[in-house]
Amino acid sequence: MLPIVILTLASTGFCLFLIAIPYFFAPKDKNSETKASAYECGLAPKQKRDSQISVKFFLTAILFILFDIEIIFLYPFALAYRDFLQTEQALGIILAMGIFILLFIFGLWWEIKSKALDWK
Amino acid sequence: MGKDFFEISINLIKIFVILFSMVGLVPLLVWAERRVSALMQNRLGPNRYGPFGLLQILADLVKPLMKEDFSKGNKKLLYYLAPILAVVPPAVVFGSIPFSAPFQVPAFEFFGFDLGPYTFYFQSFHLNTAVVFALGVSSLASYSLLIAGWSSESKYPLFGALRAAAQNISYELALSLSLVGILFLFNSLDFLEIIEKQSGPLSFSLLGKDFVFSFLPNWGVFYQPLGALIFFVALIAECNRIPFDLPEAEAELVAGYHTEYGGIKLILFYIGEYSHMMVSSALMIVFYFGGFDPYPFSQETLLNFLGSDFKLSLVLFFVFIIKFFLFLFVFMWIRWSLPRFRYDQLMDLGWKKLLPWALFNALLTAWFIFL
Amino acid sequence: METFLFYIFSAGLLLTAFNTIFCRNPAKGALNLALSMILLAGLFFLMSAPFLAGLQLIIYAGAVMVLFVMVLMLFNLKNELFVFFKKRAWIWTVFLFGLCSGLISLMAFSSPPRENPSYSFLEGKQIALKLFTEYLLIFEMIGLLLLVIAIGVVVLSRLDKEE
Numbered sequence: 001m002l003p004i005v006i007l008t009l010a011s012t013g014f015c016l017f018l019i020a021i022p023y024f025f026a027p028k029d030k031n032s033e034t035k036a037s038a039y040e041c042g043l044a045p046k047q048k049r050d051s052q053i054s055v056k057f058f059l060t061a062i063l064f065i066l067f068d069i070e071i072i073f074l075y076p077f078a079l080a081y082r083d084f085l086q087t088e089q090a091l092g093i094i095l096a097m098g099i100f101i102l103l104f105i106f107g108l109w110w111e112i113k114s115k116a117l118d119w120k
Numbered sequence: 121m122g123k124d125f126f127e128i129s130i131n132l133i134k135i136f137v138i139l140f141s142m143v144g145l146v147p148l149l150v151w152a153e154r155r156v157s158a159l160m161q162n163r164l165g166p167n168r169y170g171p172f173g174l175l176q177i178l179a180d181l182v183k184p185l186m187k188e189d190f191s192k193g194n195k196k197l198l199y200y201l202a203p204i205l206a207v208v209p210p211a212v213v214f215g216s217i218p219f220s221a222p223f224q225v226p227a228f229e230f231f232g233f234d235l236g237p238y239t240f241y242f243q244s245f246h247l248n249t250a251v252v253f254a255l256g257v258s259s260l261a262s263y264s265l266l267i268a269g270w271s272s273e274s275k276y277p278l279f280g281a282l283r284a285a286a287q288n289i290s291y292e293l294a295l296s297l298s299l300v301g302i303l304f305l306f307n308s309l310d311f312l313e314i315i316e317k318q319s320g321p322l323s324f325s326l327l328g329k330d331f332v333f334s335f336l337p338n339w340g341v342f343y344q345p346l347g348a349l350i351f352f353v354a355l356i357a358e359c360n361r362i363p364f365d366l367p368e369a370e371a372e373l374v375a376g377y378h379t380e381y382g383g384i385k386l387i388l389f390y391i392g393e394y395s396h397m398m399v400s401s402a403l404m405i406v407f408y409f410g411g412f413d414p415y416p417f418s419q420e421t422l423l424n425f426l427g428s429d430f431k432l433s434l435v436l437f438f439v440f441i442i443k444f445f446l447f448l449f450v451f452m453w454i455r456w457s458l459p460r461f462r463y464d465q466l467m468d469l470g471w472k473k474l475l476p477w478a479l480f481n482a483l484l485t486a487w488f489i490f491l
Numbered sequence: 492m493e494t495f496l497f498y499i500f501s502a503g504l505l506l507t508a509f510n511t512i513f514c515r516n517p518a519k520g521a522l523n524l525a526l527s528m529i530l531l532a533g534l535f536f537l538m539s540a541p542f543l544a545g546l547q548l549i550i551y552a553g554a555v556m557v558l559f560v561m562v563l564m565l566f567n568l569k570n571e572l573f574v575f576f577k578k579r580a581w582i583w584t585v586f587l588f589g590l591c592s593g594l595i596s597l598m599a600f601s602s603p604p605r606e607n608p609s610y611s612f613l614e615g616k617q618i619a620l621k622l623f624t625e626y627l628l629i630f631e632m633i634g635l636l637l638l639v640i641a642i643g644v645v646v647l648s649r650l651d652k653e654e
Contacts, residue, residue, distance in 0.1 A: 001496060001536050003245035004212060007135050011211040014143065015204040018384050055648050057286050057565075060467070061558040062644050064289045066637045067475070068554050071296045072546055073630070074482065075252065076619035078303035081489060084623070093623045094490070096631065101483065103634040107641045108479075112472055114645055198522070249541040256532070256548025262557050263525065270518065270564040278564070285561060289554065296549070309542070 063111060070104045135215065135244045142214050146394045153452050160456045195271040202268035203385045206392030209260045210399045215244030216253060217402045218311050220412050220437035222246075223429035242437065243311075251309040254403065255296055258358065261396065262288045268381070268389075283463060284360065290470035291357035294350055297478035301347040301485040302340055302407050314340075315411030320418060326491055337415045340408040346481045348408040350474050355400040357470065359393060361455055401447035409443060412436040497537055504530045518563040525556035542618065 077097055084093050220242040247253055262285045269281020306314045322336040324343075341348045381389065405411060414422060414436065423432050461469070507527040514520040528551045535544035623630070 001533070002492060003131065003135055003215070004536075005496065005533075006132070007139060007212055007215045007244055008208060010136060010139055011208045012204055014139070015207050015388055018388060019200060019203070022384055057282055058558070058562060059644060059648050060286050060290060061554075061561055063641060064293060065550070065554045065558060066641050067293050068296065068550055070634070070637060071293065071300065072550060073633075074297075074300045075303060077623070078300050078482075078486075079307055079309065080619035080623075081304055081486065082307055084619075085490065096623060096627055099631060100634040101479075103638045105479065107638045108476065110642060111645065195519075198519070247541060249545055252542060252545025252549065256545045256553060259549055259553025259557075260529070262553070263522075263560070266557070266560055266564060267522070282561065282565065285557065289557060292553070 066107070067104075070100075070107075073100065130240075131244075138215055138244050139211055142211060142395055142398060143391065145398065146391045149394050149397070149448065150390070152448075153455075156449065156452045157456045160453070195273065198267050198271040200385070202264050202271060203381070203388035203392070205264035205267060206261070206389050207395060209257045209264075210392060210395035213254045213257050213399050214395065214402070216247050216250045216311070217399070217406060218243045218246075218315065218411065219440050220433045222312070223433045240433075241312075242433065246312070247310070249309040250311045251299060251303070251314075254399075255292075255299070258396075258399070259289075259292055261358070261392075264389075264392065272381075287360075287463075287466055287470070288358060290467060291354045291474070294470060294474035294478050295354040295358065297475065297482060298344075298347045298351040298354065299407065300478075300482040301344045304482065304485045304489055305340065305343055311406050311411070315406060315413065318410040319413045326488070337410055337413060339410040339413070339415075344408070344481065344485065346477060347485075348404075350478045350481065351408065352404060353469075354474060355404060356451065356454065357466070359396045359400055359451075361393075361397065361451060397448065397451055398444075401444055401451065404447055405440065405443045412440040412443075414439045493537055497534070500530050500533045500537065503527075504534070518560065521556065521559045521563045525552055525560060528552040528556055 084090055087093075218241065222239050222241045224239055265281045265284045265288065269277040269279075269284075272278070302314070303309070306317045308314055308317070318338050318340060320338050322331075322333040322338050322342055324331055336342055422435060423429075426432055426435065504527050507523045507530065510523040511520045511527065514523060528547065532544040532547040532552065535541075535547055
């Protein structure tokens with residue numbers, strides 16, 4: 001654990017060091033109005049943020065969570081698969097996992113069929 | 121981290137050496153990319169400033185440091201945090217990847233201290249559950265995109281960041297699922313164990329009979345060609361490289377989520393991207409291409425030939441470096457050969473094609489192991 | 492060494508959780524929550540559960556919190572007011588705080604401290620063995636629940652558009 005923490009701190013420190021260098025060596029300018037405005041292909045920004053955001057992004061994120069959890073369940077199964085095959089309940093466990101994967105496949109198929117993932 | 125002072129200090133030095141070599145490799149990769157792209161586009165790359173244009177790297181490094189550091193708005197802390205968040209996750213994952221076989225250091229005496237037997241690992245830290253750790257930390261890379269887009273306080277970076285984050289998380293699914301096939305085969309989450317099981321000739325038992333193909337190594341790619349392909353494509357998408365380059369596309373959304381960044385902070389984003397590329401290349405080798413396994417030879421013959429554990433580790437490290445740079449070259453080759461995907465094609469590919477095929481790959485592997 | 496890291500992580504966790512509630516900008520609060528999830532993964536690591544730590548990072552910090560942060564960043568919500576001296580709020584605060592800390596300390600100090608089991612490198616397999624024998628029904632129900640959520644989310648997002 002400790003090496004991971006040290007590595008994280010070391011990389012963060014290195015980045016901070018790099019960011020701090022221009023603070024000493026680069027020219028500083030007083031905040032000008034032009035620089036502080038948002039960059040929109042050279043024209044002055046016309047309006048505040050008021051555009052519509054498609055709901056599909058949120059749909060993608062939620063479906064990602066769901067399928068990620070299903071994949072996570074496959075991980076211990078994959079690790080212990082060969083041990084399972086040795087025990088006598090092998091077929092039962094495979095059947096159970098098969099039901100789970102069937103639910104997964106059905107969910108994925110339904111999503112694709114109902115065009116929930118189209119047009120991104 | 122170590123039982124006594126000597127081992128602790130050696131491990132600390134190892135952490136810093138690996139971190140700084142990763143960061144130091146990035147300018148080299150930038151130069152290599154420009155030369156490789158020039159080679160593929162039938163022109164000369166940078167060749168003016170030094171032997172083969174290598175001093176160009178120095179110029180590229182010094183120029184952004186001298187640029188003005190400008191920030192506005194009331195989210196300054198996050199604005200400075202985003203480039204850091206782009207570099208730290210790949211750096212942490214890079215530390216857990218083994219570059220060579222660990223070797224045993226027998227007890228020896230050093231200035232009067234009796235230092236016991238050590239095992240020197242060629243990684244910053246040795247984790248038993250490195251696979252889920254690597255996946256978890258690389259999924260934190262989406263945060264740097266979102267924070268960068270949001271703290272820029274402008275419409276275009278925000279939308280660019282949103283699309284980039286959506287792309288990132290979509291391909292993480294295919295990434296994790298294609299690794300399930302590897303887990304079925306090798307039954308371990310530790311990188312070193314996965315590499316160890318890939319040494320030796322290709323041998324498996326199907327329907328009770330044993331097959332040994334001695335001219336092919338026991339690498340993951342021969343067991344799972346589909347899984348390797350899916351993993352590779354998902355890795356390119358995770359790094360936001362062409363052909364999945366839309367978050368940084370020049371023609372649309374100005375420059376995506378790092379529009380409002382300049383100077384060294386922008387360079388930190390690129391360091392993060394190239395570090396992610398290096399981590400991807402290393403992961404591809406570890407899972408599917410045998411890690412540091414020297415193909416035509418085997419580790420035992422090399423050990424007998426060289427006679428010492430330490431020399432074996434050095435040679436295997438060299439083998440790893442060769443494979444590593446080979447894959448980086450493949451990444452660059454793909455970048456300069458393919459056009460960019462449209463966003464809906466990209467999402468289509470991730471959800472409708474890669475994910476079902478990865479699932480099919482996992483089920484097929486399970487079926488074959490059952491037999 | 493372990494104790495020192497535990498205190499650092501717990502202090503960070505408390506600080507970020509505190510910040511989540513008291514931060515005026517909701518998106519920054521979500522980011523603080525994400526940081527607390529990462530620190531929680533660190534605590535899992537210290538408790539010899541590296542597999543769970545990795546899963547925490549993948550699912551919680553890498554998926555759920557990304558969703559939260561995405562949502563909150565896109566809604567340009569106004570900053571909340573920082574109201575500190577409202578008497579009625581303070582009475583409730585003190586009461587609930589006392590209640591919660593009383594319950595937690597009752598639970599914590601009623602049983603003797605347990606040893607840390609340290610079978611970390613078999614952890615994936617141990618989870619699999621338990622999951623598929625003892626907790627099989629729960630496992631299947633989780634699969635069913637995920638399917639219901641998937642279908643429900645798509646249906647709900649269609650209700651507004653009325654296709």
